[in-house]
Amino acid sequence: MKIALLGYGKMGKIIEKIALSRKHEIVLTIDHETLHDLTTENLQKADVVIEFTTPASVLSNIEHCFNANVPVVIGTTGWYEKLPEVKQQCIEGNKSLLWASNFSVGVNVFFYVNKLLAKVMNKYPYYEVQVEEIHHTQKMDSPSGTAITIAEGIINNTDTKNEWINVLTTDDSDDDANVAPNQLLIESLRIDSVPGTHTVIYDSEVDSIEFKHTAHNRNGFALGAVLAAEWLHDKKGFYSVEAMFDFNS
Numbered sequence: 001m002k003i004a005l006l007g008y009g010k011m012g013k014i015i016e017k018i019a020l021s022r023k024h025e026i027v028l029t030i031d032h033e034t035l036h037d038l039t040t041e042n043l044q045k046a047d048v049v050i051e052f053t054t055p056a057s058v059l060s061n062i063e064h065c066f067n068a069n070v071p072v073v074i075g076t077t078g079w080y081e082k083l084p085e086v087k088q089q090c091i092e093g094n095k096s097l098l099w100a101s102n103f104s105v106g107v108n109v110f111f112y113v114n115k116l117l118a119k120v121m122n123k124y125p126y127y128e129v130q131v132e133e134i135h136h137t138q139k140m141d142s143p144s145g146t147a148i149t150i151a152e153g154i155i156n157n158t159d160t161k162n163e164w165i166n167v168l169t170t171d172d173s174d175d176d177a178n179v180a181p182n183q184l185l186i187e188s189l190r191i192d193s194v195p196g197t198h199t200v201i202y203d204s205e206v207d208s209i210e211f212k213h214t215a216h217n218r219n220g221f222a223l224g225a226v227l228a229a230e231w232l233h234d235k236k237g238f239y240s241v242e243a244m245f246d247f248n249s
């Protein structure tokens, strides 16, 4: 497959390596210094685009891909309030887009089990639930996209929580956040070069249950993004990565 990479930072560079190892060809690479090459003509040299950039640039990148009529896999986080609008544009225009807050197999298994766990814990409301995420200090958005997906998995499967709130800290201090009973707290920590750690904690007076995913590096995210591009390139429509990881079959 011919792949265009939008974003050539930490993720773009690993995606390139994995795509080449799977015998794909990189026909276009764009970062903030080569934006002049981001043209419809250049995008149309690719069978599929993989986009890992910034919350500020993702929407215009999606528009470029839709205009060029090239399927696009979106890894960028921090723009999800626009998902309904983008979905509508994609479906009405008969375009192709797949997005994921996290492409790794391990995290997608975690998403699946998180929902089952939330259903079970809903029977025991004396456990208070919260989500913690830890990422490197260069991360632009908080909470992480992954933490939002985890929080939505809990909210949709519990009677006590109907919205999440976020508290961002740069140290491990134990300041108590002001959280209403209907709110699910997402605590975000930014530490050194952590690739991504997510924990769901159910705490009661007598015990705690912790469910945790730790990324050791970024290779799992990158492989998942290439697998998503292979899955999407001949399809039309708007997909989340759940369509690719069908754990029910």
Ligand SMILES: NC(=O)C1=CN([C@@H]2O[C@H](COP(=O)(O)OP(=O)(O)OC[C@H]3O[C@@H](n4cnc5c(N)ncnc54)[C@H](O)[C@@H]3O)[C@@H](O)[C@H]2O)C=CC1
Pocket: 006, 007, 008, 009, 010, 011, 012, 030, 031, 032, 033, 035, 052, 053, 054, 055, 057, 061, 074, 075, 076, 077, 078, 100, 101, 102, 103, 104, 221
């Ligand atoms: N969904 C997933 O599995 C994962 C998502 N991410 C997300 O991917 C995004 C990128 O992450 P990193 O690669 O770590 O960031 P990074 O900061 O290392 O790289 C971002 C790249 O985007 C480029 N860029 C900036 N503006 C651009 C534009 N208008 N067009 C094209 N490129 C542009 C920059 O030059 C840079 O090369 C973040 O939003 C992050 O949260 C990161 C890892 C996994």
Ligand SMILES: O=C(O)C1=N[C@H](C(=O)O)C[C@H](O)C1
Pocket: 077, 101, 102, 135, 139, 140, 143, 144, 145, 146, 147, 195, 196, 197, 221
């Ligand atoms: O910015 C990152 O690095 C990551 N971003 C994604 C997110 O916001 O969830 C996925 C992963 O955790 C790494």
